[in-house]
Amino acid sequence: MATPTAPETQTNSPKPREHGRLIEWLDRRTGIRELLHEALDEPIPGGASYAYIFGSGLLFIFISQVITGIFLAMYYVPSADDAHTTVAYITKSVATGSFLRSLHVYGASAMVIVLVLHLTQTFMYGSYKGRRELLWLSGCVLFALVLGMAFTGYLLPWDQKAYFATAVGTNVISEVPWIGESLKELLRGGTQLGTLTISRFFVLHVFFIPALIFTFVAIHIFLFRKAGAAGPVDEDPQEPKQKTEFFYPRQLLMDLGFTLVLITVLGALAYFFPAPLGPPANMGNTQYIPRPEWYYRSVFQWLKLWHGSAEILGILVIPAIVALLFVGLPFYDRSRERRPWRRPAAVWAFGIVFTGLVYLGGLSYYQDDHRPSIRMELANERLEEQQYMREPFKPAMNGASLAASAPAAANPLVAQGKKVFQSNSCFACHGEGGVGTSIAPKLIGIGSKFNPTQLQYLLTHPTPKMNAGGMPHFKFTPQQMKALISYLDSLK
Ligand code: HEC
Incomplete structure (x- = not known):
């Protein structure tokens, strides 16, 4: 539908001059103006704010991951014999290969960080209230999918770190009662980690989960637009009363500003600190101390706390309760009150879980640093990684030992x-x-x-x-x- 003040869309007015004929033609075929109007003139109660930039930031990182991922997939071969060699080739020989791979690696971390920021903002602002249950649910699904992407992507380089971290990660799944063993084998494609595991993780990482992410991003944005922006904390979530401002131009500029920050930070990290690649997976290495990526550290530390018959509590019962409370939030927290200081129970619960996770993650790093034997082995692993990174690319090293190649x-x-x-x-x-x-x-x-x-x-x-x-x-x-x-x- 055209805005009444736009003369160029009135059929009886003279031919428009300000827009090219191409645009006119495009508009007649697609209704592009209407679409732009829909996209840009979204009213935001209370006006634009930097608090709302994280959603767009996530969308940007996702697109960046797709693009860099496509480049990586052009070289990558998902098999135990070739995976590591092809990643080494990308890192050491392909022009800008290391840069693009580093963007992808750091992008994954950025995704988790911005996701947590987005989540914290929505939670603190009570933006899940007022008929936004499905919006919240689709967000929870996206959260799980992003963690799934991080988990499946980690194995693909098939270096020591990837191999051992995933061996531990998939072992955890086998602790789930009754179906754990079967689940683990399903994920691994057998009892051991090998080509079938890589192939499965590759399919999950490149086709299956991304397809779900595309779908749920579309659902999430659709539901968001349908419910409308929730606005500031003192706004009624159902019938907003505050003065609104359109998404374009100020909110769009703020979002783009944040995107620019992301581009700068990711670009600088990828340029100055190329993501490392260690020597190829060597399953015979019994000394290797596996450690997950930083965002899984707290989970890793948490699981260490549970042994024997209590294990099921730590691995299944408590996480399931926390997840259910979290996912079900908009279904039982029905009040329209959004100001955090008037919702102490919710805010405390969030704060405790968040602090707990940060504490566990920090504890894991602290312990590694204060146990000489572990500290030494981890330093050894880092050193091997650095040594391997310095070596020129050698096709099909197939596990050639580093010690032998050192002069x-x-x-x-x-x-x-x-x-x-x-x-x-x-x-x-x-x-x-x-x-x-x-x-x-x-x-x-x-x-x-x-x-x-x-x-x-x-x-x-x-x-x-x-x-x-x-x-x-x-x-x-x-x-x-x-x-x-x-x-x-x-x-x-
Ligand atoms: C956990 C850390 C650690 C490890 C591992 C370690 N050292 Fe040391 N080493 C030290 C510290 C600390 C000192 C004493 C520093 C000082 O005197 O100020 C030291 C001192 C020394 C000294 C005397 C240096 C001097 O100038 O007085 C020698 C020699 C030495 N280490 C050899 C070794 C050798 C050989 C190994 C391996 C077999 C080894 N160290 C492993 C921490 C370590």
Whole structure:
């Protein structure tokens, strides 16, 4: 329907000059003006606000994920033999490949962050009230789908991190009573992780879940437009009374401003800190300590709290209750009161769950950092990742061991000592090649400070400072000790 003041749409007025004939033709065929009017002239009670930018931000990130994902899919091959090689190829050889992949990796994290912001805003503003039950439900479905995308995407690079984190993640599912084992096998495509697992995760990540996301985004936006913007916290959710302002131009500009911030942050991260790729999955590595992405850390820590017969509580009962309370919110919280300070129960509940999750996540990182053995192994994993990233692309490495590809020192005793240094994770504190870190001093030049006998004494009789700094008491065979000392002596 045309606005009455627009003369160009009145059939009896002279031919419009301000719009090209193409636009006229397009409008007659599609009704584009009407669509634009629908899209841009959405009234917002109380006017535009920065509080409402997160929904559009999510839409933008989703589109960015689709585009970068399409580029990745052009090279990616979903099989245990090729997945890692193709991702390595994207990262190391394809022009801008590492940048696009990093955008995709950081985009996933940004999605979770902005999703939580969007959710917090809707919750605090009570925007789920006033006949918005389905809008809230479709949002909950989208939340679950985004977490599903994060989970399935994590495996696809098929590096050590991906493999072991997904092994743990799918194991958790098997704890669900009765159907757990079957569910796990369904997801894995067998009892083990392999090509069928990659293939399933790929299909979920690239076809199935995205199709659902497209559908539910459409439903979500449709329901949002149908119910109308809820407006500020003191607005009636059902019959808004405050002065309205159209979505265009101010709200649109605010949304675009936020998008610009997202583009800048994601672009800078992807450019300056390319997303890492570790060595290919090696299922024989029994020492590897799996850790999930940061947004799954709190869940990971939570599951650690439950053992034995109580496990079902932690894995199923409590999460199910919290999820039900959350999803069902607009069905039992029926009052029209939206101001957070008048809804203490809801706000407290949200605050407690949120703080709890942040606390658990933080605790997980803290514990890893304060257990020397874990800290060392994790440092080792990071180091292997960095070493692998520095190597040039080699087609079909197929699990070639890193140790073998590292250049051996000329002196075999020194080379052996270097292995002792590596395998005991001395570098976790003293830095790679003994360059030193904030935890422990550099070992380069230690040979001019101590002679071999003194060094051996030092290693067998640690000083109080070494003990205080958490340096473990190592037990070496005489041969290992000899090799280690000649390696330390060679650090110049
Ligand atoms: C958990 C951290 C940690 C690890 C792992 C570790 N060190 Fe240390 N190391 C320290 C600290 C802390 C000191 C003492 C720093 C000081 O004196 O201020 C130290 C001191 C030393 C010194 C004496 C340095 C000096 O200049 O006085 C030597 C030699 C040494 N470490 C060798 C090793 C070797 C070899 C390994 C592996 C087998 C190793 N360290 C593993 C933390 C560590």
